[in-house]
Amino acid sequence: MFNPKWIAVVLFTTLPLTATAQENSAASQKVFPVGIVMHDTILAAHLDLSQIDVPAIKQLTSQFAGGPGESPIVSLAESVIESLRDAGANDLYVSVPGRVLIQGGVCIVVPCDDRDAVSKRLTKLLDSVSLPFDFRVVTTDQAVVVCPAMMAEHFQKGVPDSRSIDRPEFNASLQSMAHFPHQTVVSLPEDIHEELANLWPDKLGNHDPTDFSPSRWIASVRSIAIGWSLPPKTAFELRIQSVDPAGAVACEQETSKLLKAIPPGLPRPTLSVDGASVVIKADPEKLQAFLAPMVKQAQQDAHRQQTMNNFKRLALAMHNFHAKQGFLPGKYTVDAKGRPLLSWRVALLPYLEQAPLYAKFKLDEPWDSEHNRPLAEQMPEVFSIAGDDLPAGKSRIRLPVIAGGLWSGEGPPRTLRDITDGTSATVWIATAPKSAAVAWTKPDDWQLDEAKLKEQFFGDQPYAVSGYADGSVHVLTPAIAAKTLKALLTMAGREVVQQDDVK
Structure with a gap:
C-alpha cells in the first residue's frame, strides 16, 4: 500500500536542490527531456546550474542549522555543482518515480556534450560518499544519469518507458513557471492520488485551530508547480492546478486555512484563484526584508569561518x-x-x-x-x-x-x-x-x-x-x-x- 510519508521523503530529499537559486531568468527549456516523466513520476524538477549561488546556500543554511558549521548535504551539493559546471553542464533535471521511493527515489539527469567527463566526475563523487542505497551512473546519447540501480535499464534503453505515458501536466506546469530559473512539479499518478484521497482524514484533529481538511484538499489538487529565486532577488510562486474552477475554489478555501497558521512576523503570501488554479505568491519586498538580516548574519558567519580556516x-x-x-x-x-x-x-x-x-x-x-x-x-x-x-x-x-x-x-x-x-x-x-x-x-x-x-x-x-x-x-x-x-x-x-x- 502507498505510504503517505513517502511524499515527505521526496520533498526532504529534493530540498537541497530547491533552495539554491540566485535570480530570475527564463528557463533554458520549457519541456522535460525524454525519460524524465514516467508513468509513475511523482516529482520532476529543473535546475539552471548557472543560476545557483553556492555561497548563498551556505549562508542561509548556516542560519537554520544554528551556526557557521557546514552541512554535509550542502558540502556535497557544492562539490556536485562545481564538478558539473567545470564539465560544461548547464542544466540538471530531477525525477522521482514512485516505484523506487524505498530505494532512494531520486534520479538525476544531466544533459551535456562532454558526457565522459561528467560521468567520471559523478562516478568519483558517488565512490567518495556512503549511501544507504545502490546508485548507478548511466551514460545515454544525450545525458549522464545518476539513478537507483533498478532504474539503470530504464535510462539505458533510451526510451521513456515501455508503458504508455500520458502526463501532460508536467510540461504544462513547467512552462507556467518558465519565468523562474528553477521549477519543481509535483503530480501524483491517478491510482496513488485516489488512494491518498481515501487515506487522508477529513480533519487533522479535534484540537486543530485551522479546521483544515486534508481529504478535501487532496481531492481538489491535481498538480503543483513551484517556481522560485532567492537572494539577491527573492521571489516564490506556487500554482496548484485543480480539475475545474469549483475544485480550485475548494482548494483555495482549504489552503487559506493553512496560511492562517503562519506565525506572526513571517511574511504571508497572497492567495488567489485563477480559473482552475490556485496561485500562491510571496511578496518579493517582504521576503527580501525578512531574509536580509539572516543573510547579513550568515555572510558574517561565513566570513569569520573562512578567516578562522586561514588562521x-x-x-x-x-x-x-x-x-x-x-x-x-x-x-x-x-x-x-x-x-x-x-x-x-x-x-x-x-x-x-x-x-x-x-x-x-x-x-x-x-x-x-x-x-x-x-x-x-x-x-x-x-x-x-x-x-x-x-x-x-x-x-x-x-x-x-x-x-x-x-x-x-x-x-x-x-x-x-x-x-x-x-x-x-x-x-x-x-x-x-x-x-x-x-x-x-x-x-x-x-x-x-x-x-x-x-x-x-x-x-x-x-x-x-x-x-x-x-x-x-x-x-x-x-x-x-x-x-x-x-x-x-x-x-x-x-x-x-x-x-x-x-x-
Missing part, C-alpha cells in the same frame, strides 16, 4: 617552519646591517604552497624595492579577511607586538620552548583593525600600547579572530578584560588565564 593554515605553516628551521620566523627578515627587508608573511610562503611566488622575490632587497614592490599586489588569499574592502595587497592579519610578547624585541629567533605560559594560552596571530592594515610584504610592527591595549587591539572590530601558538583558533571580543588580553598576548608572564575570562 589554521597559517598556524600549520608556522609549525612546519619551526620544525624545519628550529625556530619561528621573525617579524621580518633583515639585511646585514639589521635593516628590515620583508615581512613574516613572505617567509612563510614556501610553507603555504606558494613556493613559485616566493621564488619571485629578491630576498636581499627591501619590500618596496623596484623589483619587489609589484609583488605586493599578488597577496595570497590566506592573508586576506573575507568580506574586507581593503585595497589589493593590504592585510590586517598581524603579529601583535607587546612587551613580554612572542614578537617583542629584536633578539635572536624565538622557539616554541620560549612560550612558558603554554602554547594553548598564548595568542601569536590576530586580526587587526582596518586602520592597522598594511601591505602584506611590508616589515611593519603592530605595536600595542599596554595602556590602550583593548582600544588598539580591537579598534572598530566587533571581534578579533585570534590564533594561538598550539594551532587553535578562537574569537575574542571587546568584552574581555584588559588584564586577560594582556595575559594571552604575553608568552612568559606566568599569569593564570581562566577559561571563563576569555570572551
Whole structure:
C-alpha cells in the first residue's frame, strides 16, 4: 500500500536542490527531456546550474542549522555543482518515480556534450560518499544519469518507458513557471492520488485551530508547480492546478486555512484563484526584508569561518617552519646591517604552497624595492579577511607586538620552548583593525600600547579572530578584560588565564 510519508521523503530529499537559486531568468527549456516523466513520476524538477549561488546556500543554511558549521548535504551539493559546471553542464533535471521511493527515489539527469567527463566526475563523487542505497551512473546519447540501480535499464534503453505515458501536466506546469530559473512539479499518478484521497482524514484533529481538511484538499489538487529565486532577488510562486474552477475554489478555501497558521512576523503570501488554479505568491519586498538580516548574519558567519580556516593554515605553516628551521620566523627578515627587508608573511610562503611566488622575490632587497614592490599586489588569499574592502595587497592579519610578547624585541629567533605560559594560552596571530592594515610584504610592527591595549587591539572590530601558538583558533571580543588580553598576548608572564575570562 502507498505510504503517505513517502511524499515527505521526496520533498526532504529534493530540498537541497530547491533552495539554491540566485535570480530570475527564463528557463533554458520549457519541456522535460525524454525519460524524465514516467508513468509513475511523482516529482520532476529543473535546475539552471548557472543560476545557483553556492555561497548563498551556505549562508542561509548556516542560519537554520544554528551556526557557521557546514552541512554535509550542502558540502556535497557544492562539490556536485562545481564538478558539473567545470564539465560544461548547464542544466540538471530531477525525477522521482514512485516505484523506487524505498530505494532512494531520486534520479538525476544531466544533459551535456562532454558526457565522459561528467560521468567520471559523478562516478568519483558517488565512490567518495556512503549511501544507504545502490546508485548507478548511466551514460545515454544525450545525458549522464545518476539513478537507483533498478532504474539503470530504464535510462539505458533510451526510451521513456515501455508503458504508455500520458502526463501532460508536467510540461504544462513547467512552462507556467518558465519565468523562474528553477521549477519543481509535483503530480501524483491517478491510482496513488485516489488512494491518498481515501487515506487522508477529513480533519487533522479535534484540537486543530485551522479546521483544515486534508481529504478535501487532496481531492481538489491535481498538480503543483513551484517556481522560485532567492537572494539577491527573492521571489516564490506556487500554482496548484485543480480539475475545474469549483475544485480550485475548494482548494483555495482549504489552503487559506493553512496560511492562517503562519506565525506572526513571517511574511504571508497572497492567495488567489485563477480559473482552475490556485496561485500562491510571496511578496518579493517582504521576503527580501525578512531574509536580509539572516543573510547579513550568515555572510558574517561565513566570513569569520573562512578567516578562522586561514588562521589554521597559517598556524600549520608556522609549525612546519619551526620544525624545519628550529625556530619561528621573525617579524621580518633583515639585511646585514639589521635593516628590515620583508615581512613574516613572505617567509612563510614556501610553507603555504606558494613556493613559485616566493621564488619571485629578491630576498636581499627591501619590500618596496623596484623589483619587489609589484609583488605586493599578488597577496595570497590566506592573508586576506573575507568580506574586507581593503585595497589589493593590504592585510590586517598581524603579529601583535607587546612587551613580554612572542614578537617583542629584536633578539635572536624565538622557539616554541620560549612560550612558558603554554602554547594553548598564548595568542601569536590576530586580526587587526582596518586602520592597522598594511601591505602584506611590508616589515611593519603592530605595536600595542599596554595602556590602550583593548582600544588598539580591537579598534572598530566587533571581534578579533585570534590564533594561538598550539594551532587553535578562537574569537575574542571587546568584552574581555584588559588584564586577560594582556595575559594571552604575553608568552612568559606566568599569569593564570581562566577559561571563563576569555570572551
